[in-house]
Amino acid sequence: MTSKTTRSILYWAILSPLMVVILFPFGVMFVTAVRPRAELFTYPPTWGFSEFRWENFSEMWVKTNFGGALLNSLYVSISATVVALVLSIPAAYAMSRYRFAGKGAYRTFLLMTQMMSPIVLVLGLFRLMMALGLVNDLNSLVLTYAAFNMAFTIWMLQSYFNSIPRDLEEAAWMDGASHLTSLVRIFLPLAVPAMVVTAIFTFINSWNEFVLALTMMRSSEDFTLPVQIYAQVAGRYQVEWHHVMAATVLATVPVAIVFSWLQRYLIRGMALGAVK
C-alpha cells in the first residue's frame, strides 16, 4: 500500500464516528419511509424491510398536503432570500464605500441583533404582525426571515465588497460610466460569489425555520414544510411514522443535494472574501 492510501484510510477512520452521527438519522428516516406500515415497530429494530414501498411517498403526498406546504416553503424561502439580498446589497455597499456618521454604531447594532434568539422576540413579532394584519399570511414570514438574515448578509457582503478594489469603479467612471452603470456592470458582477453565499445561507435558514412559522401561521393550508411535518406528529391520536419520514426525506434530501453541489461556491466565495 502506498502511503497515500494508508493516509486516506486513516483519515476516513478518524472521520467515521462523525459520519455515523450525521448519517444515522438519514438512515432511519429513509428505512422507515419505505417500509410497509405493519413493519414500523418491529422489535428488535432492524435495517431491513420486506417490501420497498414507493407508494408511501405518493400516499403521504396526498394525505399530508405535502405539495401545498412545499410551495409555501419555496415561496417563503425564495422571497425572503430576494428581499434580504435586495436590501442588503445597497446597505453593504454604503457601509463599504461611503463614510457617514454612525457607521461604527450601525455595524455594532447589526452584530447585536444576532445575539437574540428569535424565540425571545416571538411574542413581540406576533403582536407586530397582528398590527400589520399579516398573521396567517406567508408574507409575515418573508419579512421576518429577511430581517433576521440581513444582519449576517450585510456583514458578509460588506467584507467582500471591501475586497473589491475601488480603482475598478473609478476606472469605470473615467471610462464614462455613471455610478449606477459602474455598479451594475463592474461592481455587482464581481460580487457574485458573495451574493451566492449569502443567498444560500438565507435560503437554508428560511427553509429550516420552525418557531416563527409555527407562531405566525394559523391555518394548515399556509403551513411551511417544517410546520406541516410537525403537524403530522403533534397532538395526533395515531402517528403515521412512515408518512412523516417520507415527508422529511422529501423535505431535506433534495435541498441537501443541491447545497452539497453549491457548497464549492460557498467555500470559494468565503475564501475569496477573506483572502483576496
Place this chain on the structure above:
Amino acid sequence: MSSVTIRGVRKKYGAMDVLHGIDLEIRDREFVVLVGPSGCGKSTLLRMIAGLESISAGDILIGDRVVNDVPAKARDIAMVFQNYALYPHMSVYENMSFSLRLKRMTKDVIDRKVREAAEILNLSKFLDRSPRQLSGGQRQRVAMGRALVRDAQVFLFDEPLSNLDAKLRVVMRTEIKALHQRLQTTSVYVTHDQIEAMTMADRIVVMNAGRIEQIGTPLELYDTPANLFVADFIGSPSMNFLRGTLDNGGLRLADGTLLPLEKVGRGTLGQKVVFGIRPEHLVLSEDSRNLAAEVEVVEPTGANIQVYAKVAGSPLCAVFTERHDFRPGQRIMLSWDYERSHLFDDATGQRL
C-alpha cells in the same frame, strides 16, 4: 487634446491641508510629470484633475472649461491606474471597448478602434484573454489601451510602472514616451521615481509637502535646482552638500577647512550657506589645495565607479567614468568645475 490649467487649487481633509494652493499650466500636447516623495500630494492633485477627488478651493480648467463640478465621467479624460484596474470579469477586448460601448458606438467603429490600439500596443494576440492570464507588462499595456481607444482630451498616469520589475519598467518607460511622441496627447504623469520623471517629461513639477518646489524641463532642474529640496531630489546618486560660512577666498567648513571658491559672487561674507556639487561633477586632482577626501566604500557599477568618502566629517559621493583602483582608507584630492557647483542659503534653502 487640450491644455490643463490649475489655479490656486487646495485640498483639505478635515482640518488637514494636503495641497496648499497649486498653480500650474499644462500646455496642449505636453507631457508633464508630477514627482515628489510619497505624501507630497501629487496623486491627490492628479485625482482632482481626474474628478475623483473634490476641490476644496481654486479652479481646474480643461481647455477653457472650468471642470470643478464636472463629474469624472464627463471630463473626457483617460487614466491609467497604478494597479491597472482592469475589469477582471471581462476579456482584454471587452476591457478596451468598455468606454466605447458606453458611448453606444457602432460595432464596426468599436472593433476598428480596439484593433488599432491593440496593434500599437502589441496586444492583438491577447484580445480574447482575460486579464489574469496576462503578465504584468501585458496588463500594463491593456490599461494603456483602454485609455488609448478613447481619443481623450488628456491622459493621466498614476504611477503606472511601479508594479513592474526594474527591467520591464525601463522598457515600458520608453514605450510610453514613444507613444506620446506619436499621439501627442496632453499627459500628466505621477511618479515618485526621479529617473522616470527625468527621462519622460517635457516638463517636471517637483512637489513636496503639498507645494510645488520647482517647475522646469528635466535639464533645468538638473542644472539649476531652485532650492535644496530639488537639488537633493533630482539626480542619482544625490547631490553632495557641504555646510559652511562664506569667508574671504572661499567657503569655511565646520571643521575649519577653507574650500576655495574661485569667485564668491552669489552670497555675502559671513552668510551661512550650503555648497552643492553632484557626484558626477567631481574630478580627481593633484592639487593639494583642493578638497581632501578619505575613501570609505567603493561600488563599481560597470559603467562607472561610485566612491563614498568622508570630507571634513561629512559624507560625500563621487562618480568616475574612468577606471580607478581605489582602496578604502585611501586619501584622494577632488576638484570640480565652478560652473557646475551650486550654492544655497542655509536658512531658506533657496539657490543663491
